[in-house]
Amino acid sequence: MSRRSGVLEFAVLGLLRESPMHGYELRKRLNTSLGVFRAFSYGSLYPCLKELVRQGWLAEETGSGAEDSRAPLAGRRARIVYRLTAEGKERFEELLDQTGPDAWEDEHFGVRFAFFGQTSRDVRMRVLEGRRSRLEERLAKMRASLARTREKLDTYTLELQRHGMESVEREVRWLNELIESEREGRDRNDQRGRGATPERDERSPSDENDN
Amino acid sequence: MSRRSGVLEFAVLGLLRESPMHGYELRKRLNTSLGVFRAFSYGSLYPCLKELVRQGWLAEETGSGAEDSRAPLAGRRARIVYRLTAEGKERFEELLDQTGPDAWEDEHFGVRFAFFGQTSRDVRMRVLEGRRSRLEERLAKMRASLARTREKLDTYTLELQRHGMESVEREVRWLNELIESEREGRDRNDQRGRGATPERDERSPSDENDN
DNA sequence: GTTAGCATGTAAGGAGTTACATGATTTT
DNA sequence: AAAATCATGTAACTCCTTACATGCTAAC
Structure with a gap:
């Protein structure tokens, strides 16, 4: 058991490193930003999130915290926001540094390239x-x-x-x-071994239709 | 159960329509002729062949028949030559005519195109x-x-x-x-709805290394 | 008032791979 | 005599999808 796919794990950790998100939003980011190469369904995403929590790499935050003034979080089925833990960050950086032959095979290369900004x-x-x-x-x-x-x-x-x-x-x-x-x-310019993440702010409540 | 993949089934029927072959050779043809797009292992091929036999679309011919003057078929673990039956031909032509949305999705398009000569x-x-x-x-x-x-x-x-x-x-x-x-x-030229197969003769005993 | 979007999840299954088991023959 | 190639097969496992279950809100 259970849902540690490599690609999916890597992408989830990478996206959550940039900012906490709930599953639904995460999936859209997965299927657009990185999405020409791979699409994931909820059936793989949610169990994967659970597993990553179990490993201690993610922490769940149920909608109690303040965090976002928009999105009144009344009504709307309580969403679970996932945040990368310290162990999760370590894990992701460990994965980033791996250059085994896997890294350049078809299934992995796209997602590896997508996170070159952190590499x-x-x-x-x-x-x-x-x-x-x-x-x-x-x-x-x-x-x-x-x-x-x-x-x-x-x-x-x-x-x-x-x-x-x-x-x-x-x-x-x-x-x-x-x-x-x-x-x-x-x-x-020979400084900068590890690029600073361009720090995305102004996190819009998302808008995407998948098919 | 059991190994009726769509793509693999289609490709196997299509290749065997051109000429009978045993599994080992079939797999090489699969991974070169049609192979930029998909590679198959024995672990999927052999069970698939069994299933197609069970369906009555293929017939097994154990190395008793004459067929090939080269390849003395002494020693060399007895190979099983698969041949397309009449039902198998019908089945393949049925599949060839299908134009459901599946036909142009990533996984199917390549193999469909490869058999355009018969389409x-x-x-x-x-x-x-x-x-x-x-x-x-x-x-x-x-x-x-x-x-x-x-x-x-x-x-x-x-x-x-x-x-x-x-x-x-x-x-x-x-x-x-x-x-x-x-x-x-x-x-x-407006004749020729169904192309005649260029009829490959001179079947060389094959030579391919996979990795 | 019904479609579309938001939001989370589970069970079953499909399509394939890897690793193994077996063993002979040709090439190096 | 070791390595590659020929040849067939199975069991266990991986990774992901589909279909379902649930229920709320916004727009048409």
């Missing part, structure tokens, strides 16, 4: 370069397989492969640009 | 156009969400969103080209 520069570099070499490996295999089977494939299969390869090549070019601009950044 | 032109059109409008919906949402939150996001999150949107836009352009060339094809 140290050398870890950013390792993740970007790891991702790039993963993709280049993949390209090599695709090219080899194409060379072997080209004449046997029909038009559509071929077109699918071609488009797939171009997508990967495009991501490699993107990574190249990112890596270069990280290097330039290092050469110019 | 009738009007179904091809519906799938391509369905995919396109699905992506345009997604773009609209992304643009809306970006407009709302742009100034609140840090550089990396913004860059991630931008890159994500460009990827989707690029796929839309690709679909536009495909749709247009389908239309041109229709205007010129």
